[in-house]
Amino acid sequence: MHHPTPPKWADRFLCWYCRTDLLEEIQGDAYELYERQCKSKGKFRADLAFGWNVLRFFRWSNLKRRTSPYRPAMMYKNYFQVFKRNLLRQKAYAALNIFGLAIGLACFVLISLYIRDEMSFDRMHTKSDRIFRMHEILESEGVGERSASLPFPVAEALQVDFPDQVEQYVRFFNFQSPALAMSTIDHEKEFYESRAFFTDSTFFDVFDFNLITGSKATALDHTNSVIITQSMAKKYFGDTNPMGKYLVFQGEHNLLVTGVLEDVPQSTHFQFDFLISFSTLTHYYGTSWPGWYWNPCWTYLLLRNPSDAPVLEAKMPAFIRKYFPEEIINDVTLTLFPLADIHLQSNHDYEIQPNGSMSTLYIFGCVAFFVVLIAGINFINLSTARAIKRAKEVGMRKTLGSYKGQLITQFLFESVAVCALAAVVAVGIVIAALPFFNTFAEKDIPFSTLLDPFFVAVLILLPLVVGIFAGLYPAFVLSSFQPITALKSASSGEKGLMFRKVLVVVQFSLSIILLVGTGISMDQLMMLQKNDTGFQQENVIMIQTLRTPVAQTFEAIKAEFKSNKNVLEVTAVEDVLGAKHQVGNYSFDVMEKTRPIPRLNVRHDFLKTFDIPLVAGRDYSEEIYTDDSLALLVNEQLVKQMGWTNETAIGKSFNGRLNKQIVGVVKDFNFASRHQPIKPLVIDLNLNPRAFNLFIKYMAVRVSPDDMNSTISFLESKWEEQYPGWPFEYFFLDSSLESLYKAESKLSKITIIFSALSILVACLGLFGLSTHTVEQRKKEMSIRKVLGSSDAEIFLLFTKRFFVLILIAIVIAFPLAYVLMKQWLSTFAYQVDIDFVIFVLVGFAALGIAFATIAFQAWKATRTNPATVLKND
Known part of the structure; x- marks a missing residue:
């Protein structure tokens, strides 16, 4: 059908103007109006009207372009519509991208909440x-x-x-x-x-x-x-x-x-x-x-x-x-x-209550950074992998007259918008997880903390930064293509391949470092809590006695307790063995002046109750009435510092108010926390009833593990008979000592959780990349099958490239993890030997997780019918 042609100069001007502003609909409306006027008024008058309308439109649009918000609004509306279509068209990839980044952001925010709370201690006071x-x-x-x-x-x-x-x-x-x-x-x-x-x-x-x-x-x-x-x-x-x-x-x-x-x-x-x-x-x-x-x-x-x-x-x-x-x-x-x-x-003795640790916060900060970095890398990797699918779109847009700047803005807008959605999801995750996190971390962080300017800035700036970095590749690389190049390259899957490989290696290296660190920190915690401390701590009940009536009737209540067959031994001690000690000034034969030396005041049967072996001499005896005034027990460390042997130490004198002598040497044991090395120790028998006002704080009762509840009920009944009106308060020694290592325990738990989440995020990315690879290489795999390749060969071909990347990540991560954990362990007086089995297990775990992640896609690739693929292509 023949259409009338408008004036050439006006037609070309309108085509140029509408092309550069992506206003094809204006051009179409102008042609439709011109055609109607040709029919009603004739071609000459229609030509004049067309030219005049073009000039008038150009003048109006130039005046309004910079002052009216309509044009930018219309432009961003167009960006949003394109973003929405792409999001709905690729729901699976969008979900992987949003959910993976949201997990990383949520982890970062939760750890930041913990760190910020720890660093806010005692700052509420104006002075x-x-x-x-x-x-x-x-x-x-x-x-x-x-x-x-x-x-x-x-x-x-x-x-x-x-x-x-x-x-x-x-x-x-x-x-x-x-x-x-x-x-x-x-x-x-x-x-x-x-x-x-x-x-x-x-x-x-x-x-x-x-x-x-x-x-x-x-x-x-x-x-x-x-x-x-x-x-x-x-x-x-x-x-x-x-x-x-x-x-x-x-x-x-x-x-x-x-x-x-x-x-x-x-x-x-x-x-x-x-x-x-x-x-x-x-x-x-x-x-x-x-x-x-x-x-x-x-x-x-x-x-x-x-x-x-x-x-x-x-x-x-x-x-x-x-x-x-x-x-x-x-x-x-x-x-x-x-x-x-x-x-x-402050890590001094006799703190009012256990303090936190700056080194632990540094580790938590690194974990938070690693997790959000893994999530960011995952997001960038998937975004760049999918971006090449839009090369044809770029070519079409440039053919229709889009500027490079408009394409850059489009891609950056979409990337930041996805990150903004991830931030919204992250806030939801944080709100849902915060009550459980508070319980787990023993905190009371309110939801209102999320409105703090710091966290508002985090939730705005982090997605913005990740979005910009993720959008840089499609924005600047694809938008720079010539239209014909972009159209030809639409199906190429190799654009940015090396960049994505590097990101996968970095991502899994960080995850492997976290997993190795978790394993070693758990080993260290188990060593601190469970290894032999040199004394019996299981089934020992500690009863509070300081400033109680026990002082006058200790031997009577001890006899009452021991009348039960399940009560094995009873003694009294100055502090919680394995946690605290006091210090006294002592001067032995070879010393020119007194020195402060750790000390424990005890009652008879102390060594029996805690099963501490003697290596020389004898224990305190109830048959020797002068032991509390003339005898001392010391440990091997004190003997070593004095330059004696265990045997020659027996009979050495302590120069004090009375000339006490060493009558026994006990095997070294951890009378304080295992954060500290074993120091010299004096075990001093104190039978003075007034000692229960200051020097004797606990009764220690070692019981049989059989029928524990009835044994405790028996002890409580005897206590109430002897001391009506005084509460029977007790705790188990081993449970109390576990609290000494709360910081290490919390560190292990948090690193376990967030290491698992980092692996989950990395696997989401690997799943997305493997799915993308199947789509990109389905024609190649179909041709290989037609040419005789077996399913096993196709499977191996598909998985090999990913396994190589994981192996490279393992090679990079293991030395870094070893150096970092060696440095962390150096802060402990007692260090676990780094078990290389952990490295082997983590390596196999990383490979196994990667295999499980991509196995489905690899199997799916082998089951594809080549005829269907080649026919559709």
Whole structure:
């Protein structure tokens, strides 16, 4: 059918203009209008009208193009429509891409939430930059203690001597007891409380904890006053107002409730439920505090300026010489530690509660980075692999007049849009997983934290960065093709092949490093928890006895307990064996002066209860009445440091108030955490009943594993008969010692979970790439089958390229993993030997997972009918 031709100059101008702006619909409308006018008005008048309309349109569009939002909006609407069509056309790949990246982003956000929470400890106080805790290091020749606490008089003397630096101080004290008894006045509710402290009335001058009821100025001013938290108010008084009511402390002192605090946030390096006025201690120590040797007080200083800390530390040697006992002044060092650094960087003895670890956070940070990097690589790999499928589209668009800049914008827009969807899915995953993560990580991170500017920025910038990198290849490489080249290259699968191979190798290398690290960290944890510590820790029940009536009737309750056939041995000990110890000053024959040496006060049958072997001499004997005053047991490490042999050590004297002699040498055992090497130890028999007020904190009862419940019930009944009104509080020693390695346990659990997720993400990418490869090479495989290749040969051909990449990843990852884990293990006093079986297992696991991932696609490739493929192609 013949169509009238408009004026040549106007026609060419309109074609050029509409082509460059992708406005083909305007060109079509102009031709339709011209044809109608030719029929109604004649060709001459139609030509004039066509030319005029073209000029008028050009003038209007140039004026409006830069000021009207319609044009950019229409352009991005077009981008969005193309993006939506591609997304719906390739649902499987879109799901793989979005879900894989969402998992990586969610892992990164969850670990970041954990790290941010750990680093926020103690920063809620407005004066946190001026608050320092003072530490005492008492060591001689590397033996002694690095204590987080100080003697009673230190704080007051510091403020008196250095008023220009020390504005205020506050101390915390709890008799160095694991728990203290508290009850209502009618004794209906009686509990041991592990978070009860005596503290100075200056508490609120230093810290900003919120007092709901009561006066901060006077709540701790008077003797026998106590502030309790909301939880304790509910626990002891129910819905009744606790103000003005009494609690009974240790069964002997009535404490008046003068305030109710908000529950202490978890983001503080120590938790408390009861704050008792420091002046209440006059009931126990009179008007003068214990001296300058015993160091049971955690002491915090509020400095006038943060820069005063080094000035004050420089004055400590003179301060020590002025006040501390002569025998220890050369062994004592006093240091200041910033409040905000305590939780992650203080690893001193006698911490109020276990702290976190900065090195653990570094590892978690690396895990988060690895997982999000693996997810990003996976996204980029799939995006670039699929991009070549759009070469024909690029050719058609360029033929129709699209600019290179418009194509770049289109591809980047689509890539960023997919990443934005992944970010939305990631937020959903985080919201769903956060309650479980809080339980697992022992945190209380609220959902509102996700609205923090940092996490908002993460959820915007990370997808944006990944989207831009993923869109760079199709945006700049494909858009640079000449139309004829793009159309010819539409079916080529080799574009960017080397780039994708490198990404797969990097991706699996990171995953393998995480898997190896997980295996070695689990081995290290098992070694710390389960390896022989040198003493019996299974089936040992520890009963709290400090400042209880046990002091007067220990032998009686011991006999009552041992009347049960399932009770094997009973003793008493100063601290939790394998976790804590105290330090005493000792001077043996070969020593010129006293030295601080780790010490344990014990009762008879200590070695029997914990099954600690003697290597020389004898044990303490109940038949030798002078053992508690004239005999000592020591360990092999002390003998070695003194330059003796085990046999020659017997009879060596300790120069103290009494001339004690070594009567036995015990085999070395881990009396402290296995984070530390075994040090010299003195085991001191203390039969003084008053020792239960300070030096003896626990009864240790070793029982038969048979019928454990009835044995515990028996012990509880005998306890209640002997000590009515005193709660029977116990724990199993092995369970308690496991808590010492909480940081390593948490590290192992988190790396297991996120390593598994990293492998899942990597496999999603591998599945996507294998599917893409099947599509790209289906014609080649069909021709090979027609030419006689077997299914096995086709299967091998398909899987070989992926297996080679995994093997390269293994070769790269193993040395890196070994170096990294060797460096991490060097931070432990006891290190597990790196088991190369782990490397073998991880290698086979990586190959097996890769095989399982691509096997279906490989099998699918072998089952394809060549005739169908070649006919369709």
